[in-house]
Amino acid sequence: MQLTYQPFQLLLKHTFTIAKFSRTSTPLMLVQLTHAGQTGYGEASMVPYMGESHQSAAAFLSKVDVRQFKYPFNFAAITHYLDSLAPGQPAIKAAIDIALHDLDGKLQGRPCWQLLGSDAAKMPVTSYTIGIDTKDVMLQKVKEAEGLKVIKVKLGRDSDKELIETIRSVSAVPLYVDANQGWTDRQQSLDLIYWLQEQGVQLIEQPMPKADTDGNAWITEHSPIPIIGDEAVQRLADVDAAKGVYHGINIKLMKSAGMYEAKQMINRARELGLKILIGCMSETSCATLAAAALAPQCDWADLDGPLLTTNNPYPMPLMADGKWVLPADAGLGLTV
Secondary structure: OOOEEEEEEEEEEEEEEOOEEEEEEEEEEEEEEEEEEEEEEEEEOOOOHHHOOOHHHHHHHHHOHHHHOOOOOOOOHHHHHHHHHHHOOOHHHHHHHHHHHHHHHHHHHOHHHOOOOOOOHHOEEEEEOOOOOEEEEEEHHHHHEEEEEEEEEOOOOHHHHHHHHHHOOOOOEEEEEEEEOOOOOOHHHHHHHHHHHHEEEEEEEEOOOOOOOOOHHHHHHHOOEEEOOOOOOOHHHHEEEEEEEEEEEEHHHHEEEOOOHHHHHHHHHHHHOOOEEOOOOOOHHHHHHHHHHHHOOOOOOOOOOOHHHHOOOOOOEEEEEEEEEOOOOOOOOOOO
């Protein structure tokens, strides 16, 4: 087994602004694992607020002993091994996990989505995310989303209604909303939620700060729209705590440390009766195909990473009718 990696800076089409942060690019670490003549590809998307960087990723990879990755891969044991090397750092752990899943599929000659038990016919549409911006730029972003079936809107500031009204002035497609912990007043939030329902909003992510369990639970109890935990739900251990606080959870491979634990989170969420949105950070085709392999097992998808960037190092995956098309090729189906 051979491990190689290289840093990469993923550039965004527009400045990406949410309730509390803005950025124009995202540091990635592109990872390859080669074994028996096949190479698996993975990536870490290290958005700044998660605390990872090119430096931390390289330091972590320097600790990884690839002799631990014996074939056939025991993904539970591998996840435990990676966690034993350092706490946190889920994105770089995800890069290794994704590369191993890609490699596993290639060694077996089967697509990852088949190995994970997904039904390609159940792929949900993916949303196109529009960050907080000026009216003119918002209208430009809506135009760029033409052909997609759902728009996701970042909210969490005093301009929330204005942003929705701007989109509604030119588009009638269903909306998802992500407040990114930006709301603080329960009653004001609930009043806004009822207004958002009238505007065609179908779900709302993380309305209040993740530490405000009571506030989020109160909103969930009273909301006519599904409330989804995002920042509050990182890894498998967080899923049980979401029950009674949210209607559902947002699973991202860069939070879950990869595909293996994301699958465990899906299974546990189903056992608890929680809805599931599978989402992403700023990602290339690589991590998008990894998440898409699990998307048919989820209720909603927000896998728009390659659609929001300008220098994706891989070809764009095939999309049809607003849905990613799962490839028949072995592994992730990534073209390199």
